[in-house]
Amino acid sequence: MSSQAALAERFRALHRSGRAFILPNAWDVPSARMFEELGFPAVATSSAGLMVSLGYPDGQYMPRVELISAVKKISSVLSVPLSADVVAGYGASPREVTESVKGFIDAGAVGVNIEDFEHSTRKLYPVTDQVEKIKELKQLSDTMGVPFVINARTDALRYAAGNEEQRFTECVARAKAYRDAGADCVYPMGLLETRSIQKFVAELQFPTNVMVRKGLADFNTLEQLGVRRVSFGPSASYAVFGFLRRVCKKVIETGDFSALTDGAITYEELNALAKRKA
Amino acid sequence: MSSQAALAERFRALHRSGRAFILPNAWDVPSARMFEELGFPAVATSSAGLMVSLGYPDGQYMPRVELISAVKKISSVLSVPLSADVVAGYGASPREVTESVKGFIDAGAVGVNIEDFEHSTRKLYPVTDQVEKIKELKQLSDTMGVPFVINARTDALRYAAGNEEQRFTECVARAKAYRDAGADCVYPMGLLETRSIQKFVAELQFPTNVMVRKGLADFNTLEQLGVRRVSFGPSASYAVFGFLRRVCKKVIETGDFSALTDGAITYEELNALAKRKA
Numbered sequence: 369m370s371s372q373a374a375l376a377e378r379f380r381a382l383h384r385s386g387r388a389f390i391l392p393n394a395w396d397v398p399s400a401r402m403f404e405e406l407g408f409p410a411v412a413t414s415s416a417g418l419m420v421s422l423g424y425p426d427g428q429y430m431p432r433v434e435l436i437s438a439v440k441k442i443s444s445v446l447s448v449p450l451s452a453d454v455v456a457g458y459g460a461s462p463r464e465v466t467e468s469v470k471g472f473i474d475a476g477a478v479g480v481n482i483e484d485f486e487h488s489t490r491k492l493y494p495v496t497d498q499v500e501k502i503k504e505l506k507q508l509s510d511t512m513g514v515p516f517v518i519n520a521r522t523d524a525l526r527y528a529a530g531n532e533e534q535r536f537t538e539c540v541a542r543a544k545a546y547r548d549a550g551a552d553c554v555y556p557m558g559l560l561e562t563r564s565i566q567k568f569v570a571e572l573q574f575p576t577n578v579m580v581r582k583g584l585a586d587f588n589t590l591e592q593l594g595v596r597r598v599s600f601g602p603s604a605s606y607a608v609f610g611f612l613r614r615v616c617k618k619v620i621e622t623g624d625f626s627a628l629t630d631g632a633i634t635y636e637e638l639n640a641l642a643k644r645k646a
Numbered sequence: 647m648s649s650q651a652a653l654a655e656r657f658r659a660l661h662r663s664g665r666a667f668i669l670p671n672a673w674d675v676p677s678a679r680m681f682e683e684l685g686f687p688a689v690a691t692s693s694a695g696l697m698v699s700l701g702y703p704d705g706q707y708m709p710r711v712e713l714i715s716a717v718k719k720i721s722s723v724l725s726v727p728l729s730a731d732v733v734a735g736y737g738a739s740p741r742e743v744t745e746s747v748k749g750f751i752d753a754g755a756v757g758v759n760i761e762d763f764e765h766s767t768r769k770l771y772p773v774t775d776q777v778e779k780i781k782e783l784k785q786l787s788d789t790m791g792v793p794f795v796i797n798a799r800t801d802a803l804r805y806a807a808g809n810e811e812q813r814f815t816e817c818v819a820r821a822k823a824y825r826d827a828g829a830d831c832v833y834p835m836g837l838l839e840t841r842s843i844q845k846f847v848a849e850l851q852f853p854t855n856v857m858v859r860k861g862l863a864d865f866n867t868l869e870q871l872g873v874r875r876v877s878f879g880p881s882a883s884y885a886v887f888g889f890l891r892r893v894c895k896k897v898i899e900t901g902d903f904s905a906l907t908d909g910a911i912t913y914e915e916l917n918a919l920a921k922r923k924a
Contacts, residue, residue, distance in 0.1 A: 397701040402887060406894045416913065420920040423675040423719040441701040580903045587901030604890060606910035609680060611889045612882060616684045623865030625858045631892065632884035635694065642698040
């Protein structure tokens with residue numbers, strides 16, 4: 369088994385351990401390395417965080433080749449599994465999406481997030497189309513020598529038709545369809561309230577990913593509800609830029625630079641974050 | 647006058663206003679845009695911050711073409727002047743250094759930092775060689791249509807021979823030579839103590855750049871000492887990763903995610919940092 373295949377199995381096993389795990393989303397090489405350093409069992413990329421850091425808004429505006437190259441930089445310095453956010457897979461057909469995902473796996477990722485809506489129009493893809501994509505991805509995962517993890521995201525809670533209840537129903541229906549098509553985990557974007565999470569997990573009986581947002585229950589509660597994967601999403605990017613803004617305001621207002629130097633890491637520590645763990 | 651030439655004049659004028667200014671060093675597109683948003687009159691890149699964020703240790707390990715491309719991304723979203731850290735100019739001869747700097751100015755920078763030592767050996771270049779480089783850069787600045795600002799850094803305090811006093815003497819001698827060769831500002835790396843700063847500025851009588859480090863005096867004191875430019879160096883990167891580590895430790899220890907969501911910016915705010923100010 370190749371070392372990448374072993375990483376894929378390790379990542380896969382995290383979803384099936386009967387416990388929950390935290391998956392922090394990085395936006396560049398040093399944030400990914402710091403997450404690894406802190407002991408997280410795996411790292412993911414945040415599409416919004418990573419794309420913005422390279423000058424593109426979230427979505428599929430950043431060229432695929434550049435996103436793949438950024439993922440490769442990150443995977444090259446990590447010893448833990450890396451999951452790549454591939455947005456909607458840069459294509460509408462199963463063939464295009466599969467080709468994209470293959471590029472990300474070749475770049476060292478051992479998992480992908482795949483969305484079921486088009487960023488520019490905010491329209492959900494027909495569920496049958498999305499199911500086809502996931503089936504092809506599953507086949508790729510089974511045959512390419514790297515059994516990568518497929519995390520099927522649905523944005524039905526945000527973009528399906530109807531009222532809240534109808535959108536929840538559509539979200540559950542889509543998640544079940546993706547599960548049955550071969551996904552390894554489902555990711556209902558926008559699922560936040562403890563009661564909704566409980567209801568969703570009870571319906572799915574399947575590894576479920578929730579994202580950190582204001583108001584999310586704590587880790588133990590989520591684990592007890594049956595959630596298996598709690599991802600940061602872009603929240604670490606949001607937090608870091610909130611911090612940078614506070615620090616700079618303090619410097620500007622007081623003329624005192626200690627807000628920048630207190631609690632900071634060193635030059636050596638920063639440089640170490642550019643390299644694979646020794 | 648081109649808009650880039652106007653930015654260069656604006657940046658140049660900041661050094662000659664008789665007042666000091668803070669120059670924050672960015673490591674990627676959104677950090678640069680946030681600095682602009684906060685009202686800093688100009689932005690610089692940090693070589694350590696930017697290189698590490700793209701997976702290279704500080705120095706000249708990152709290919710020049712990739713560094714230029716990163717500077718271009720940043721300059722494309724800024725409306726304020728951008729100064730690029732070009733390390734030692736990716737070359738030992740004046741011609742190589744000038745060619746490198748031209749690439750950074752073509753990428754939208756209107757100022758450069760140029761070092762007088764070789765990162766890999768930590769040896770200072772002979773002062774006569776460095777003077778030649780600065781003379782050629784000055785000629786380029788005078789003739790290329792963008793009167794970019796030359797910030798001549800010396801690492802004599804760190805790498806010159808002799809004891810502390812001898813290194814200080816060499817630092818002053820080099821800074822004077824660079825000033826007389828046509829630099830617009832001098833940057834004695836490692837100058838930190840208030841008394842040393844005072845002595846240096848009294849010797850030079852010339853725009854001087856000091857870098858934020860633990861123990862540096864506050865802005866008003868520095869201004870009164872005659873310092874004109876106070877740059878962050880990589881300190882904002884150090885601060886941000888110190889913060890990220892604290893936040894993640896808190897999340898890991900408590901299972902509570904609010905350290906990530908309290909004081910954070912929003913999705914819309916993050917995305918806005920990928921684009922030029924409207």
